[in-house]
Amino acid sequence: xxxxxxxxxxxxxxxxxxxxxxxxxxxxxxxxxxxxxxxxxxxxxxxxxxxxxxxxxxxxxxxxxxxxxxxxxxxxxxxxxxxxxxxxxxxxxxxxxxxxxxxxxxxxxxxxxxxxxxxxxxxxxxxxxxxxxxxxxxxxxxxxxxxxxxxxxxxxxxxxxxxxxxxxxxxxxxxxxxxxxxxxxxxxxxxxxxxxxxxxxxxxxxxxxxxxxxxxxxxxxxxxxxxxxxxxxxxxxxxxxxxxxxxxxxxxxxxxxxxxxxxxxxxxxxxxxxxxxxxxxxxxxxxxxxxxxxxxxxxxxxxxxxxxxxxxxxxxxxxxxxxxxxxxxxxxxxxxxxxxxxxxxxxxxxxxxxxxxxxxxxxxxxxxxxxxxxxx
Numbered sequence: 001x002x003x004x005x006x007x008x009x010x011x012x013x014x015x016x017x018x019x020x021x022x023x024x025x026x027x028x029x030x031x032x033x034x035x036x037x038x039x040x041x042x043x044x045x046x047x048x049x050x051x052x053x054x055x056x057x058x059x060x061x062x063x064x065x066x067x068x069x070x071x072x073x074x075x076x077x078x079x080x081x082x083x084x085x086x087x088x089x090x091x092x093x094x095x096x097x098x099x100x101x102x103x104x105x106x107x108x109x110x111x112x113x114x115x116x117x118x119x120x121x122x123x124x125x126x127x128x129x130x131x132x133x134x135x136x137x138x139x140x141x142x143x144x145x146x147x148x149x150x151x152x153x154x155x156x157x158x159x160x161x162x163x164x165x166x167x168x169x170x171x172x173x174x175x176x177x178x179x180x181x182x183x184x185x186x187x188x189x190x191x192x193x194x195x196x197x198x199x200x201x202x203x204x205x206x207x208x209x210x211x212x213x214x215x216x217x218x219x220x221x222x223x224x225x226x227x228x229x230x231x232x233x234x235x236x237x238x239x240x241x242x243x244x245x246x247x248x249x250x251x252x253x254x255x256x257x258x259x260x261x262x263x264x265x266x267x268x269x270x271x272x273x274x275x276x277x278x279x280x281x282x283x284x285x286x287x288x289x290x291x292x293x294x295x296x297x298x299x300x301x302x303x304x305x306x307x308x309x310x311x312x313x314x315x316x317x318x319x320x321x322x323x324x325x326x327x328x329x330x331x332x333x334x335x336x337x338x339x340x341x342x343x344x345x346x347x348x349x350x351x352x353x354x355x356x357x358x359x360x361x362x363x364x365x366x367x368x369x370x371x372x373x374x375x376x
Contacts, residue, residue: 007074012062025063042354047362056160059168068151076144081136087161088136095126096152106147113139120317134366220244221287231283241312342374
């Protein structure tokens, strides 16, 4: 994308052509809209506010295919999808990462409602065939964390208001009480992954639904060239708080501390010396949780300050929040998903499943559906 706050590579895909990508987008959105239609109709009694909101959907966006490259440890800073009245109501993301494991990173971190809220609600791993739905406004501020594997996803936004600045596609059948899109088949095959080299495996074990990441160590290390008076003064003038420590690259413990970013960095410092590290990372750089390096901070001071402020104030999800989400959302949906076969139709359309995820969208403002599309 080429913006300082996000590092993904993306392509917008429409629905009118006959390319593999366009056919995949058509099939995916049909299934998402079937789910929205089922939820809209089924939630009229239990969660009427959700039904009313969904009945206002009139348009969908093009499908946004994204890759967050592992090589650059790409991420997307905290934001909301509709912070300026752009018409977006609902965000739908299908993850396309086969063999994704805990530890690969790339979680979508959801915060508690509020434009400035830094209390984490949950972290959703981008595992294969997982659909994430959430409201696009400040009920669901979020960010994408960096990953050590290339991370693929397809995102579609549903609009209840016009936006003349982007191509939108009319889907007013949703507001007319239909349960499913016209001509939708009961089963929609899983779209082929657009990214080169990524293909669905023959059999994929069901991933834990919406697994909430455990609290993570949030200590930062700010490395600086202590022999450069200007850099040393800058480093020592920053407000680090309890979330970060200073480390002079010429100190005895620097190589050990750098090992958190990967053995190659500590080996570089030990074998080739400070100048080699300086050429690669700059005179001032920040080691983030998970091993990411924010390089050349002497030139990107606003970015450094953003990270320091962020990590000084962010609060991991509380134990009570994790327990509530597990017992009311993730575990019930996981059991229902495992109990259905593809011959039964979409598991998430069963009344007992719709009841769970309809209430989740009303109370928690998001929901996670694993095994969303059939693997045929």
